[in-house]
Ligand SMILES: Nc1ncnc2c1ncn2[C@@H]1O[C@H](COP(=O)(O)OP(=O)(O)O)[C@@H](O)[C@H]1O
C-alpha cells in the first residue's frame with residue numbers, strides 16, 4: 001500500500017532522514033519506534049507532504065506521492081494525526097470534525113456516525129469547545145478529525161504522549177478497532193512496548209536510518225530493542 005524508497009529529508013543543512021526504506025502493507029499496523037530526535041516525526045511529515053524529501057520515492061499503490069502537496073495526499077487517502085494533537089481549541093468538537101472532512105472523501109453523515117461510534121464522548125461533547133476537552137478527549141478528537149477524511153492509511157504521531165495510563169490503553173484499543181475496520185496504520189510511538197504489542201510489524205529508527213525491522217513479536221523479543229527501548 002505504502003512503499004517508502006530511499007527517502008532523504010533535511011531541514012536546511014540538517015539532514016534528519018538519511019535514506020530510509022519502509023513498507024506498509026494493506027491492512028497492517030506498522031510501528032516506527034525510536035528515541036527523541038531519531039526522525040520519526042520527520043518521516044511522517046514527509047509521507048503526508050508537510051515536508052518535501054530531497055531524494056527518494058513514496059509509492060501509494062502505483063502513484064509516487066513524494067513531494068505532492070498535503071491536501072492532494074489527503075485526497076488520495078493518507079491522513080496524519082500530528083504530534084501534540086493540534087486540534088482547534090476555539091472551534092467546537094463538531095466544527096473540528098467538519099474541518100477534517102473538508103479535504104476528504106465520502107459522505108459526511110455516514111463518516112460522522114462512524115466517528116461517534118468509535119468515540120461516543122465526542123458526540124456527547126459535540127457543542128463544547130475543543131480547548132475545554134481533557135488531553136485524552138483532545139487526542140480522540142484529533143484522531144476523529146483525521147478519520148473524517150475517510151483515509152485508507154492513517155499516520156499517527158505519538159498518540160499516547162502525555163496521557164494518563166487508562167487513556168493510553170483506550171487509545172491503543174481504538175487504534176486496533178480502526179485497523180480492524182480496514183484502515184492501514186503507521187504508528188509512531190515512544191511507548192515501544194504498547195506499540196509493538198498491537199503491531200503486525202515494526203521498524204526501529206536511529207539518527208535518520210532504519211537499524212532494525214521485523215514482526216512486532218520479533219522486535220519485542222529482540223535483545224537490542226529490549227535494552228534500548230523497553231528499559232530491560
Ligand atoms: N524544524 C526543524 N528545524 C531544524 N531541525 C529540526 C526541525 N525539526 C526537527 N529537527 C531535527 O531533525 C531531527 C529529527 O527530528 P524529529 O523528526 O522531530 O524526531 P522524532 O520525532 O523522532 O523525535 C532532530 O535532530 C531534530 O533536532
Ligand SMILES: [Mg+2]
Nearest residue numbers: 040041042083
Ligand atoms: Mg516526534
